[in-house]
Structure formats: structure tokens, C-alpha cells
Amino acid sequence: xxxxxxxxxxxxxxxxxxxxxxxxxxxxxxxxxxxxxxxxxxxxxxxxxxxxxxxxxxxxxxxxxxxxxxxxxxxxxxxxxxxxxxxxxxxxxxxxxxxxxxxxxxxxxxxxxxxxxxxxxxxxxxxxxxxxxxxxxxxxxxxxxxxxxxxxxxxxxxxxxxxxxxxxxxxxxxxxxxxxxxxxxxxxxx
Numbered sequence: 001x002x003x004x005x006x007x008x009x010x011x012x013x014x015x016x017x018x019x020x021x022x023x024x025x026x027x028x029x030x031x032x033x034x035x036x037x038x039x040x041x042x043x044x045x046x047x048x049x050x051x052x053x054x055x056x057x058x059x060x061x062x063x064x065x066x067x068x069x070x071x072x073x074x075x076x077x078x079x080x081x082x083x084x085x086x087x088x089x090x091x092x093x094x095x096x097x098x099x100x101x102x103x104x105x106x107x108x109x110x111x112x113x114x115x116x117x118x119x120x121x122x123x124x125x126x127x128x129x130x131x132x133x134x135x136x137x138x139x140x141x142x143x144x145x146x147x148x149x150x151x152x153x154x155x156x157x158x159x160x161x162x163x164x165x166x167x168x169x170x171x172x173x174x175x176x177x178x179x180x181x182x183x184x185x186x187x188x189x190x
Contacts, residue, residue: 007043007046008039008042008043010039010040010043020040021043021044021047022047022079022080022081024036024040024041024043024044024047024123025044025047025048025051025079025080026080026081026082026085028044028048028105028123028124028125029048029051029080029085029088029089029093029125030082030084030085030088032124032125032128033122033123033124033125033128034122034123034124035110035120035121035122035123036120036121036123037113037118037119037120037121038107038109038118038119038120038121039119041107041121041122041123042107042121044123045105045107045123047079048104048105048123049102049103049104049105051076051079051080051089052089052093052094052097052104053102053104054072054075054076055072055076055089055090055093055094056094056097056098057072058072058073058090058094059090059094059095059098060098073086073090076089076090093125096127096128097127100126100127103126104125104126104127105123105124105125105126106123106124106125106126106129107121107122107123108121108122108124109121110122
């Protein structure tokens with residue numbers, strides 16, 4: 001019986017797992033919402049929560065005119081390898097979640113993926129929830145239908161091309177007959 005082993009291995013080596021969680025965390029902080037498998041979402045949620053807490057505490061120390069907490073920024077930058085995302089985290093996100101006592105992210109189950117039936121979920125920041133998915137428009141605009149062409153109307157360039165094909169088309173009987181691989185096989189046993 002195994003006790004005290006927490007966390008998911010996600011079928012990866014330790015370095016691959018760290019890189020995956022780093023990439024997922026960066027994506028969540030940049031886009032505020034990502035779609036991934038349920039296991040990855042739950043693992044990334046733990047990482048993102050700790051990173052946001054670190055940034056929130058650093059920003060809280062800086063309020064009274066104190067110097068910036070460079071150490072906290074470097075600790076976060078060890079895991080989040082995008083400088084722009086680190087700036088967004090310490091500037092915008094940490095200020096927005098300052099009054100929240102934890103629980104900065106939410107995992108919403110979406111069902112199963114079509115290809116491999118994996119459980120899919122959305123990992124999103126709670127304070128940036130807009131209520132609906134912005135990636136898809138609510139209603140598609142209807143396209144105007146084209147009127148059907150009359151048989152007598154043909155585009156200008158296609159008349160000469162059709163005439164050229166008619167001249168070079170072979171009219172032999174062997175090409176209009178059934179291809180050899182579809183013909184009935186005849187037995188030659190005697």
C-alpha cells in the first residue's frame with residue numbers, strides 16, 4: 001500500500017512533467033483560460049495557485065513605498081519563462097486577486113474528447129470569467145446564396161479548355177471498358 005505519494009505523473013519523466021506544467025501555467029496566466037485534459041488541469045491548477053499567491057504577497061509588500069520584491073519575481077521567472085507574462089502577473093493579476101484568500105482558478109469539466117475519449121476540462125482564472133466563451137461567436141452570420149448558373153452560361157476561359165480536352169480524348173473501346181482489376185477472373189484450369 002502506497003501512502004504519501006501525491007500528485008500525478010501524467011505518463012512523463014520528471015523533466016517533461018515540469019516543462020508541461022510550466023507551459024500550461026504560462027498559458028493560463030497569458031490567456032486567462034485554457035482547454036486541456038482533466039488530469040493536466042488539476043495538476044496545473046496547483047502550480048498556478050502557488051505562483052499567484054507568491055506574486056500577490058510580493059505586491060502586498062510593495063504597497064507602502066517599499067522597493068520591488070525582485071526575489072519573488074525571479075522565483076516566479078524560474079518557472080514562467082515569458083517576461084511579458086511575469087509582468088502581467090505582478091502588475092495586473094496580483095492586483096486583481098489581492099482581496100481573494102485563495103482559489104484563484106477553476107476547473108470546469110467538459111466531457112470526453114472525441115478522438116481518445118480523454119476527460120477534457122477548462123482551467124480558468126476565476127476573476128477573469130466573462131460568463132461565455134469568447135473564442136466562438138454566438139450566431140454565425142448567414143451567407144447569401146448564389147443563383148444557379150444556366151447551362152448555356154460558361155466562363156470565358158473554360159470554353160477553349162473544354163474544346164482542347166475533347167480533341168485529345170481517346171475514343172478507343174479499351175479505355176471505356178471495365179478496368180482489368182474489376183473484371184471477373186476467369187479460371188484456366190482444364
